[in-house]
Amino acid sequence: MLLFVHLLCIPYSVPMPALCRDCLTTFEAGRRCPSCRSPRVLSHPELFTLKVAHMDCDAFYASVEKRDNPELMDKPVIIGGGKRGVVSTACYVARIRGVRSAMPMFQALKLCPDAVVIKPRGSHYAAVSKQIRALMDELTPAIEPLSLDEAFLDMTGTERLHGHPPAVMLARLVKRMEDELGLSGSIGLSHNKFLAKIASDLDKPRGFSIIGKAETAAFLRDKPVRLIWGVGPAAQASLDKAGIRTFTDLLRWEKRDLHDRFGSMGDRLWHLARGEDSRRVSAHAPMKSISNETTFFEDTADPDILDGHLWRLSEKVADRAKAKGSAGRVVTVKLKRANHSALSRRVSQPDLTQSADRIYRTARALFATVADEGPFRLIGVGISDLGPAEGADSAGDLLDPQATKRRAAEKATDSIRARFGDGAILKGRAIR
Amino acid sequence: MKISIERGTLLKAVGQAQSVVERRNTIPILANVLIEAEGDTVSFRATDLDIEVVDKTNAMVERAGSTTVSAVTLHEIVRKLPDGALVQLTDDGAAGRLTVEAGRSNFSLATLPKEDFPVMASSDYSANFSAPAPVLRRLFDKSKFAISTEETRYYLNGVYMHVADGEDGRVLRCVATDGHRLARIDADLPMGAEELPGVIVPRKTVGELHKLLDDDDATIAVSVSETKVRFATPEITLTSKVIDGTFPDYTRVIPVGNTRKMEVDATEFAQAVDRVATVSSERSRAVKLALDEDRLVLSVNAPDAGAAEEELAVAYGDERLEIGFNAKYLLEIASQVDRENAVFLFNNSGDPTLMREGGDTSAVYVVMPMRV
Numbered sequence: 001m002l003l004f005v006h007l008l009c010i011p012y013s014v015p016m017p018a019l020c021r022d023c024l025t026t027f028e029a030g031r032r033c034p035s036c037r038s039p040r041v042l043s044h045p046e047l048f049t050l051k052v053a054h055m056d057c058d059a060f061y062a063s064v065e066k067r068d069n070p071e072l073m074d075k076p077v078i079i080g081g082g083k084r085g086v087v088s089t090a091c092y093v094a095r096i097r098g099v100r101s102a103m104p105m106f107q108a109l110k111l112c113p114d115a116v117v118i119k120p121r122g123s124h125y126a127a128v129s130k131q132i133r134a135l136m137d138e139l140t141p142a143i144e145p146l147s148l149d150e151a152f153l154d155m156t157g158t159e160r161l162h163g164h165p166p167a168v169m170l171a172r173l174v175k176r177m178e179d180e181l182g183l184s185g186s187i188g189l190s191h192n193k194f195l196a197k198i199a200s201d202l203d204k205p206r207g208f209s210i211i212g213k214a215e216t217a218a219f220l221r222d223k224p225v226r227l228i229w230g231v232g233p234a235a236q237a238s239l240d241k242a243g244i245r246t247f248t249d250l251l252r253w254e255k256r257d258l259h260d261r262f263g264s265m266g267d268r269l270w271h272l273a274r275g276e277d278s279r280r281v282s283a284h285a286p287m288k289s290i291s292n293e294t295t296f297f298e299d300t301a302d303p304d305i306l307d308g309h310l311w312r313l314s315e316k317v318a319d320r321a322k323a324k325g326s327a328g329r330v331v332t333v334k335l336k337r338a339n340h341s342a343l344s345r346r347v348s349q350p351d352l353t354q355s356a357d358r359i360y361r362t363a364r365a366l367f368a369t370v371a372d373e374g375p376f377r378l379i380g381v382g383i384s385d386l387g388p389a390e391g392a393d394s395a396g397d398l399l400d401p402q403a404t405k406r407r408a409a410e411k412a413t414d415s416i417r418a419r420f421g422d423g424a425i426l427k428g429r430a431i432r
Numbered sequence: 433m434k435i436s437i438e439r440g441t442l443l444k445a446v447g448q449a450q451s452v453v454e455r456r457n458t459i460p461i462l463a464n465v466l467i468e469a470e471g472d473t474v475s476f477r478a479t480d481l482d483i484e485v486v487d488k489t490n491a492m493v494e495r496a497g498s499t500t501v502s503a504v505t506l507h508e509i510v511r512k513l514p515d516g517a518l519v520q521l522t523d524d525g526a527a528g529r530l531t532v533e534a535g536r537s538n539f540s541l542a543t544l545p546k547e548d549f550p551v552m553a554s555s556d557y558s559a560n561f562s563a564p565a566p567v568l569r570r571l572f573d574k575s576k577f578a579i580s581t582e583e584t585r586y587y588l589n590g591v592y593m594h595v596a597d598g599e600d601g602r603v604l605r606c607v608a609t610d611g612h613r614l615a616r617i618d619a620d621l622p623m624g625a626e627e628l629p630g631v632i633v634p635r636k637t638v639g640e641l642h643k644l645l646d647d648d649d650a651t652i653a654v655s656v657s658e659t660k661v662r663f664a665t666p667e668i669t670l671t672s673k674v675i676d677g678t679f680p681d682y683t684r685v686i687p688v689g690n691t692r693k694m695e696v697d698a699t700e701f702a703q704a705v706d707r708v709a710t711v712s713s714e715r716s717r718a719v720k721l722a723l724d725e726d727r728l729v730l731s732v733n734a735p736d737a738g739a740a741e742e743e744l745a746v747a748y749g750d751e752r753l754e755i756g757f758n759a760k761y762l763l764e765i766a767s768q769v770d771r772e773n774a775v776f777l778f779n780n781s782g783d784p785t786l787m788r789e790g791g792d793t794s795a796v797y798v799v800m801p802m803r804v
Contacts, residue, residue: 241458260455260456261456262456263456347582349582350582350610350758351612351758365584365585366584390735391718394802394803394804395612395758395801395802395803396782396784396800396801397612397800398609398611398613398784399585399609399680404782
C-alpha cells in the first residue's frame with residue numbers, strides 16, 4: 001500500500017530536475033540521492049529556473065547562543081530583555097512549548113518556566129551576521145538584507161558564473177552555514193520577493209521550499225491574506241470588514257475599488273493576489289525610517305512621565321538623523337496600551353526636519369490626540385519619508401516665532417555636546 | 433418614484449453630490465445620493481456627515497417618491513450617456529431597484545432605504561447675509577492655497593471667515609495659513625454680516641463651494657452659526673460643519689515694519705522662479721533672491737543636480753539683500769496677482785516677507801523665508 005502511494009506521488013516516467021541537499025548532486029527525479037542515498041532531495045519542475053530567493057536563519061539569536069554554549073543545546077532558550085520585555089527569539093525547544101517571538105516575557109515564562117532567558121547580545125549577532133553575509137556575497141551582488149538574520153538574494157545571471165543553477169548554490173550556502181558557522185537557515189525560492197519570503201517560512205527549520213510560476217495561483221488560492229508581509233492585525237481587521245480573508249476573496253475585487261478603499265496598499269494587494277511583485281532585490285535599499293522606542297517598567301498614563309520620554313526619544317531620533325545626514329518629513333508616534341494593543345499616529349509635514357525640538361513638538365501634538373487612551377506600556381517616536389539633511393529645518397514658522405531661536409539653541413547644544421560629551425548639557429524636561 | 437430629466441441637468445446635480453461622497457467610507461448609505469421627487473422638482477442630497485449638499489432641479493415627475501442609490505455609479509452612468517439624452521429614473525419600491533433608462537440603455541441599480549439616510553440637523557444661524565458670487569469667489573479662491581494639511585494643527589485646515597477692522601472700516605475677511613505662508617483677503621462687509629461669528633470653513637467645503645460660485649450673476653445666501661455654515665443658490669444648498677477650534681491670532685504674523693520694497697511684473701517673476709527651480713528635484717527647494725539697485729538675481733543651487741541663475745529688472749532702491757524662499761510658495765503667491773505689479777516688502781533674510789498687488793491692501797500675503 002505504501003509503495004502504491006509513493007508511485008502515485010512521484011511519476012518516474014516524467015523527468016523532474018532534482019537536487020540532493022546534502023551532497024549537492026543533481027539528477028533526474030528520485031526519492032533518494034543516487035550518490036549519497038540521502039532522503040533530503042528537492043525536486044520541482046522549475047527547480048533550476050527560479051532565481052529569487054529569501055534566506056532566513058532558524059531562530060538566529062537562540063542558535064548563536066546554543067552554538068556558543070553547547071550546554072544549552074537541549075534546553076529551551078529565550079532571547080529577550082527583562083521581565084517587562086518581549087521575546088525576541090525563542091529556540092525550537094521553547095517553541096514546542098508555545099513560546100513565540102514578540103510574546104510578552106511573563107507569558108513566555110508561564111508557558112515555559114524552565115527556559116533559559118538570555119539578554120540579546122546585539123553586537124555579537126551583528127558580527128555573526130557579517131560572516132553569513134560574506135558567504136552570500138560569494139553568490140550574488142544583489143543581496144537585500146531585511147535584518148541580521150534574513151535577506152533576499154537575486155541570483156539572476158549567476159548560473160554561468162558559478163556553473164550551477166541558483167538552487168544548487170543556495171543549497172550550498174545553507175550547507176556551508178551549517179558546516180562552517182554551525183547555524184542553520186531556511187531557503188525560499190521563487191520568481192519574486194513576495195513569494196520567496198513566503199516560501200522560506202513553509203518548511204522551517206532547515207527548510208528549502210519552492211513556489212514555481214505554474215503553481216503560484218493554486219498555491220495562493222486558499223491562503224489567508226495575512227500571509228502578506230505588512231498585513232498585520234490592523235490591516236487584517238479592515239480587510240475583514242471588506243470581506244477579504246483569502247487570496248480568492250481578493251481576486252474578486254476590481255483594481256480601482258481596491259485602490260479607492262485601501263489607497264496605495266490596495267494597488268499592491270491587487271498585484272499580490274495574482275502572485276505579482278515587481279519590487280527589485282536592491283543591494284542598497286535606502287534607509288526608510290529612523291525610530292526609537294522604550295518599554296516602561298510599569299504601565300503609565302502620567303502625562304509628565306510620558307512627555308519626558310517623548311523628549312528623550314525625539315532627541316535620540318534627531319541625534320541619529322544628524323549623524324547620518326538625514327532628515328524626515330513624516331513624524332510618527334507609536335504606543336502600546338497595557339493590553340498590548342498597538343496604536344500609532346503620524347503626520348506629514350511639507351519640509352524635512354532633523355531637529356529634536358520640531359520632532360518633539362510634532363510628536364507631542366500627535367500624542368495629545370490619543371493621550372486619554374492610556375495607560376501605556378511602550379512609547380516610540382520615529383521619522384520617515386527621509387531626505388538629505390541639506391535644506392532641512394530651513395524654513396521658519398510664522399505662527400511660532402520662537403522656533404527659529406530654539407533651533408539656534410539646539411545647534412549650540414549640539415556643538416557643546418560634540419566637544420564636551422553627551423551629558424554636558426541637558427534640557428530640564430529630559431530628566432523627568 | 434418615476435421622473436424624466438435631461439441628461440445635462442442630471443449630470444450637474446449628481447456631479448455635485450458624488451464629489452461630496454467620500455470614496456473611502458465604511459458606512460454604505462454614505463456612498464449613496466438621496467433622490468426625492470415631488471411636484472415638479474427633484475432634489476439630490478449627499479453627505480459625508482460633515483458636509484451636506486442638496487441640489488434641487490426641475491424635472492417631469494410622473495410619480496412622486498424617493499430612494500437612495502450609489503452616487504458614484506449613477507454619476508458614471510449619466511456621464512457616459514450621450515449629450516441631450518432624456519433620462520428616466522424609476523423606483524419600483526418592492527424590488528429595491530432603481531431603473532435608469534435613456535434611449536436603448538437600461539440600468540438597474542441596487543438601492544438602500546431612504547429612512548437610513550442621515551439628514552444633517554438644522555442649526556440656528558445667527559448671521560444671514562447675501563453676497564455676489566464673484567465677491568465670495570475672490571475671498572476663498574485667493575486664500576485657499578495657504579490652507580494647511582497638517583492634521584496636528586487641525587484649526588489651520590480651513591479658511592477663517594470673520595469680520596475685521598480693515599483700513600477703511602469693517603470688512604468681511606478670509607484668512608488661511610499653514611505656518612509657512614498666509615493669505616488675508618478682504619471684501620466690503622455685506623449687509624447683515626455684522627454679527628457674523630468667526631468660523632473656520634474646512635478645506636473640503638471650500639473646494640465644494642467653488643462649484644456654487646461659477647455664475648458671475650448669482651447671489652449667494654450665506655448663513656453662519658457657531659457650528660455650521662451654509663451657502664445657498666436657488667438650486668444648490670451646501671451646509672457644512674465648521675472646524676471646532678480657535679484660529680491663531682494672525683495679526684501678529686503680518687509684518688508692519690517692512691520697508692525694503694521691490695516691485696516686479698508678477699508673471700515674469702513667476703516664470704523666472706519656475707525656470708530656475710527646474711534644476712532641483714527636491715520638493716521643498718529653495719530659490720535665492722539677491723537684490724541690488726533695480727536688479728534681482730534669482731538662483732537655485734542643488735549640490736547633486738546643478739545650478740541655475742536668472743536676472744530680472746525690478747524696481748528696488750534699498751540696500752543689498754539676499755533672501756531665500758521655497759520655490760513653490762513663491763509661485764503660488766505670485767500667481768495670485770492678476771492686475772498690477774507684485775509688490776514685495778522685505779525686512780531681512782530671516783523675517784517674514786509681505787506681498788501685495790500694487791497698492792491694494794485688500795489682498796495681502798505673507799511668506800516665511802528659508803535659510804539658504
